[in-house]
Amino acid sequence: MKSRGLYRRHSVPFKLQVCQDIRAGVIGWRDARRTHQISANLIQLWLTQVDRGELNDEEAEASVIADCGTRISALERKVGQFTMELDLAKKHRACRP
Structure with a gap:
């Protein structure tokens, strides 16, 4: 049985870029999940944080x-x-x- 690796940490610029790409329609949720290997819940969390202004430039x-x-x-x-x-x-x- 494989052990689970350490949690990855994503930089704020990366999170903002993914969120901006999704909101602009450049990339869809499914493509973002596959490309960056991140969960839908994490994407939703980032989008919520962007909406609240918690992630900014x-x-x-x-x-x-x-x-x-x-x-x-x-x-x-x-x-x-x-x-x-x-x-x-x-x-x-x-x-x-």
Whole structure:
């Protein structure tokens, strides 16, 4: 028996795009369900949230900014690690006769 995987989390821009496509008639419910492998209940929840104003462009921008901040932090750590390795390599090379 297969174990169920972790729950997927969808970004706010993705949710907005799916909802806008459905409302504009670009894609139907069934096509959205098949293409993105999401349930009809989840699509209905997103559409309700859009109608209530709970999902908006400001939240989408905040989500993107938070993701960028996380990536920047990871890259800064990596740069620090490479800097330390480079300094160590320089010291090792300087110690050789």
